[in-house]
Amino acid sequence: MLLYDPDQPRENCIIGFRLLKGTLHHEFHSCDRAFQYAKLNKMVLPSPTTILAHRIAQATTGGRDVFLRGLQMGEGACVSAIKRQSQAGHRVYATPESDRTVRDDLDEVRALGVQIIDHPPSDAPHLETGDIQLAALRTALAGFDVEWPAAYAVAV
Numbered sequence: 001m002l003l004y005d006p007d008q009p010r011e012n013c014i015i016g017f018r019l020l021k022g023t024l025h026h027e028f029h030s031c032d033r034a035f036q037y038a039k040l041n042k043m044v045l046p047s048p049t050t051i052l053a054h055r056i057a058q059a060t061t062g063g064r065d066v067f068l069r070g071l072q073m074g075e076g077a078c079v080s081a082i083k084r085q086s087q088a089g090h091r092v093y094a095t096p097e098s099d100r101t102v103r104d105d106l107d108e109v110r111a112l113g114v115q116i117i118d119h120p121p122s123d124a125p126h127l128e129t130g131d132i133q134l135a136a137l138r139t140a141l142a143g144f145d146v147e148w149p150a151a152y153a154v155a156v
Helices: 048-062 076-087 106-111 134-142
Strands: 015-019 025-030 041-046 066-070 092-094 114-116 126-129 152-155
Touching: 041 048, 048 066, 048 076, 048 126, 076 092, 106 114
Parallel strands: 015 152, 066 092, 066 126, 092 114
Antiparallel strands: 015 025, 025 041
C-alpha cells in the first residue's frame, strides 16, 4: 500500500510496507514527491518471523536458552522454531505480549514449554518480536541513501 501527499516535501514522502501473510517475506516501497515510477524504491526482505526463527535455531544449535520480548507478531516459522528449541531441552522465556505470537491462550503457550516472565534472564539472548522492525529498516534504507519519511503506512 502506498500513500502519497503531493503537498509534503520529499523528506516527508510516505513509505508503504506490505506484509504478505503466509509468505517468507515482506515488501517495502517508497516514492519521491512527484510519485515518479522511475524514483520508486522497492525492497523485498525476509519476514520478521523468518528472521526470528533463524535466530532461535541458532540458539538451539548453540545450546542456549532464549528470551522473547516485544510485540505480538504473526506466528509463521518462529513458532516451529520455538517448539524445536523446547523439544531440544532449551528454555524459551517470553513476555506475555510476545508470547501471544505462539497462541492467544497463555496456558497453551505454557504447555509448549514456554515460560512467561516479565523480566529477562541474564543468561539468555534477547530476541525482539514484532511484525515491523523499524530500526532495522531505517538502517537498511540509510545504506542506500533513502531518507526515512515523517509518515509511513503498513498493510497486512
